[in-house]
Amino acid sequence: MARKLPHKDVVIIGLGWTGSILAHELTDEGLDVIAIERGPWRDEATDYPPNYAQDELRYRIRHELFLRPDQNTFTFRNKMNQTALPIRTWGAFMPPNGVGGGGVHWNAETWRFLPSDFVLKTHLTQRYGANFLPEDMTIQDWGITWEDIEPHYDQFEYLTGTCGTAGNLQGKIREGGNPFEGPRSRPYPNPAQKQGFGHTLWAKAAKELGYKPFPQPSGNMSQAYVNPLGVRMGPCTYCGFCEWFGCGNYSKASPQTTILPVLVRKSNFSAYDNCEVTKINLDGSGKRATGVTFVDSQGNESEQTADLVILAGFSIFNVQMLLHSKIGTPYDPVANTGVIGRNFTHQCMSSVDAFFDNKKFNFNPFIASGAIGMCIDDFNGDNIDHGPLGFVGGGYLGQVQTNGRPIETTPVPKGTPRWGAKWKQAVRDNYLSNIKGGSIHGSMYSYRDVYLDLDPTYKDRFGRPMVRMTIDFHDNELKAAAFMANKYAEIVKAMGAHTIEPKPRKGPYDVTTYQTTHLNGGAIMGTDPKTSALNRYLQSWDVPNLFVMGATAFPQNAGYNPTGTVGALAYWSAKAIREQYLKHPGPLVNA
Amino acid sequence: MHLHRRELLATAAWFVAGTAAARAGLISGHLPWQPNAGYPPIAARPGPWLFFSSDEAATVEAIVDRIIPPDPQTAGGKEAGCAVYIDRQLAGPYGKDEGLFRGGPFQPGTKSQGPQSPVTPAELYRKGIAALDKHCRDKFGGKRFADLSETDKDAVLHDLDASQVKFEQADGKVFFDQILKDTQQGFFADPIYGGNKDMVAWKMIGFPGARYNYLDWIERHNERFPLPPVGIVGSINWTPKKS
Numbered sequence A: 001m002a003r004k005l006p007h008k009d010v011v012i013i014g015l016g017w018t019g020s021i022l023a024h025e026l027t028d029e030g031l032d033v034i035a036i037e038r039g040p041w042r043d044e045a046t047d048y049p050p051n052y053a054q055d056e057l058r059y060r061i062r063h064e065l066f067l068r069p070d071q072n073t074f075t076f077r078n079k080m081n082q083t084a085l086p087i088r089t090w091g092a093f094m095p096p097n098g099v100g101g102g103g104v105h106w107n108a109e110t111w112r113f114l115p116s117d118f119v120l121k122t123h124l125t126q127r128y129g130a131n132f133l134p135e136d137m138t139i140q141d142w143g144i145t146w147e148d149i150e151p152h153y154d155q156f157e158y159l160t161g162t163c164g165t166a167g168n169l170q171g172k173i174r175e176g177g178n179p180f181e182g183p184r185s186r187p188y189p190n191p192a193q194k195q196g197f198g199h200t201l202w203a204k205a206a207k208e209l210g211y212k213p214f215p216q217p218s219g220n221m222s223q224a225y226v227n228p229l230g231v232r233m234g235p236c237t238y239c240g241f242c243e244w245f246g247c248g249n250y251s252k253a254s255p256q257t258t259i260l261p262v263l264v265r266k267s268n269f270s271a272y273d274n275c276e277v278t279k280i281n282l283d284g285s286g287k288r289a290t291g292v293t294f295v296d297s298q299g300n301e302s303e304q305t306a307d308l309v310i311l312a313g314f315s316i317f318n319v320q321m322l323l324h325s326k327i328g329t330p331y332d333p334v335a336n337t338g339v340i341g342r343n344f345t346h347q348c349m350s351s352v353d354a355f356f357d358n359k360k361f362n363f364n365p366f367i368a369s370g371a372i373g374m375c376i377d378d379f380n381g382d383n384i385d386h387g388p389l390g391f392v393g394g395g396y397l398g399q400v401q402t403n404g405r406p407i408e409t410t411p412v413p414k415g416t417p418r419w420g421a422k423w424k425q426a427v428r429d430n431y432l433s434n435i436k437g438g439s440i441h442g443s444m445y446s447y448r449d450v451y452l453d454l455d456p457t458y459k460d461r462f463g464r465p466m467v468r469m470t471i472d473f474h475d476n477e478l479k480a481a482a483f484m485a486n487k488y489a490e491i492v493k494a495m496g497a498h499t500i501e502p503k504p505r506k507g508p509y510d511v512t513t514y515q516t517t518h519l520n521g522g523a524i525m526g527t528d529p530k531t532s533a534l535n536r537y538l539q540s541w542d543v544p545n546l547f548v549m550g551a552t553a554f555p556q557n558a559g560y561n562p563t564g565t566v567g568a569l570a571y572w573s574a575k576a577i578r579e580q581y582l583k584h585p586g587p588l589v590n591a
Numbered sequence B: 001m002h003l004h005r006r007e008l009l010a011t012a013a014w015f016v017a018g019t020a021a022a023r024a025g026l027i028s029g030h031l032p033w034q035p036n037a038g039y040p041p042i043a044a045r046p047g048p049w050l051f052f053s054s055d056e057a058a059t060v061e062a063i064v065d066r067i068i069p070p071d072p073q074t075a076g077g078k079e080a081g082c083a084v085y086i087d088r089q090l091a092g093p094y095g096k097d098e099g100l101f102r103g104g105p106f107q108p109g110t111k112s113q114g115p116q117s118p119v120t121p122a123e124l125y126r127k128g129i130a131a132l133d134k135h136c137r138d139k140f141g142g143k144r145f146a147d148l149s150e151t152d153k154d155a156v157l158h159d160l161d162a163s164q165v166k167f168e169q170a171d172g173k174v175f176f177d178q179i180l181k182d183t184q185q186g187f188f189a190d191p192i193y194g195g196n197k198d199m200v201a202w203k204m205i206g207f208p209g210a211r212y213n214y215l216d217w218i219e220r221h222n223e224r225f226p227l228p229p230v231g232i233v234g235s236i237n238w239t240p241k242k243s
Helices: A017-028 A056-061 A115-128 A146-160 A197-208 A315-324 A421-433 A475-495 A563-581 B005-012 B054-067 B082-091 B121-139 B150-161 B172-188 B197-205
Strands: A003-013 A033-036 A075-077 A269-272 A275-282 A289-296 A301-311 A342-345 A348-355 A374-376 A395-399 A434-442 A451-459 A465-470 A499-503 A520-522 A546-548 B026-028
Touching: A003 A017, A003 A289, A017 A033, A017 A269, A017 A301, A017 A563, A033 A275, A033 A301, A056 B172, A075 A451, A115 A146, A146 A563, A197 A374, A197 A395, A197 A434, A197 A475, A275 A301, A275 A315, A301 A315, A315 A451, A315 A465, A315 A520, A342 A451, A348 A475, A395 A475, A421 A434, A421 B197, A434 A475, A475 A499, B054 B082, B054 B121, B054 B150, B054 B172, B082 B121, B082 B172, B121 B150, B121 B172, B150 B172, B172 B197
Parallel strands: A003 A033, A003 A301, A033 A269, A075 A465, A301 A546
Antiparallel strands: A269 B026, A275 A289, A289 A301, A342 A520, A348 A434, A348 A499, A374 A395, A395 A434, A451 A465
């Protein structure tokens, strides 16, 4: 029998970026808020002291900060006619765990999507005609526009101290920034980070080829910064241990360094850690959430009732929660009905390795930050005419090398043996003078046969069906990958590389190869309850006192890192709750 | 051995359900800060083999010294401690696939679905080493792998790598891929884990190690970073010279 806890106004499932933002906004409204977090409390300097945080084996190779697959994993297959098998060890993506969520281990690359990304279906159809898109592509508009979301990008950037160079300030294009970005109301709160030799040389080559390089927007601080909540961060020291690691230096934007120190001091906020919500409970009508059930790490069950439920887990876990709680109609790709699990996407990453004469080039790859680097946006979204290209979408290209950690960043030219004296010599010769994994951050659009549902065979530790991922790359994405890898190769050639190895993403989607942790979709936002799980305010169409945060809501992925958009959507939704929902609890959009 | 609070929370709680004293706590009013809340890494200790028998260790030392052969500038895998690293890893959580999903049914899948074997690294090494030595004894007149010439060792390893050897008890290629990965990881990991002795691998490539501040160097382009590597427990230069 579940222990019943005192009623709250709001229960938030998950205390990462979006849970922290919603908790902060709703406690400001005077509501009594409790957050329930599956993983442990994590702090900065106490958990990741700079005298032992720089440990590649422990954090990068052994996945210290991440959820253990033993606790929760998924099954995976490429095609609908295959048998899905469990992901036994993480590879393609790294599900976060603990307070701060992915905001602890991320690189802090803080991008905005393009204005056209939010109206993608309409935009592409208008420009190229409906027949230009592959038949089974299921891209949609988001139900919001640039004007809706821009103020909240701004809000998130000022919360997190994003460092960058504005490229479009209130419609004026500015030298040195990204000229393709949507108009921004204010400059970035901090100047761009400094750049290393490799990043700078890449940008020079890109510029000579006629592109418009700009510094990657970074949540690693270029200088000390006090955010609007009064929380202070210190300058990044370019230690080269950022992604997959926690920052003990208070230099990486995370809930811990931007919002939690204020939030936890509020008398109307509390949180449980090491407690996993297993279900959102509904009343007899099935149209109203009554709260959640959760278990602690001893297996004790508790029930937390609340008037408002905010589902703020990592994207795929939100879908898992909806499926297990039987909220919304599960997606059926054959009948093309239902919405939960629909339009699941990831990323289509490609890269180019390049090797240079070690007598002339020394890149010191270990001097870097998580979001360092120079990028071009010339091939992203619909910034080029796709008519002659035969595909849609794209990605940013960047020399965004984040580290020289030697277990993962000791590439050798193709043809080098995998071991032995020649391998050893090649590692020695190339370590300081290569550029590894130059990043092509490709978009992945949605398709009818890429989705999430419940597995018929494999069970989680509570005896419930695991979530099953069915995902593969389609020709559109692979064509884009090949096109962009060639463009990237031309840039490193202009830098003076003697050996260039383009690595365009090839199919099938492989669960063992890390791409990004940008899983998206599965409970998307939109304007029609037949094709979306959430309305434009991230409110569940089926259960109006449930709001679902995160990249879960992306109808398709863009060619950027998602966190900036995830944060902006959280503020957009919080505003709607504060200004509309609380005054008239009920559906904010009538379908 | 005293276990820090966080170790129980982050690692043990979900594996030893019901026995770990993990806290599920209410956080309210202040940051739940306490000194030394994190836990430092668990260093490999010198001393006898923890997982390998001495015969197994001899075979592994011979393998790692061919995967990373010694040369005039830099030690090989054996002297760098790669076998010690692997021994300590196999004796710990890694050897048991701890934290990974090990539920059934186990069934073969596509390459893109990732490893689906119930065999743990510890079991793979135990069977793989025995099978390799048997293979060598059969082929080289009773000699074990460690007793072969360098040329023969390399030939055997090349055959394993190319899936040219069939073992009865273990998959030779899977075993080779595993020991190759583990050897190279041990060579480049922080020396506290038993390999990369005296930071030989880091010195070889010019990686300065577990430093955390390059603010002075980020804009010194195309200049060789001058300082020697440091590890989590410090620099080898801090070790007093033997008199």
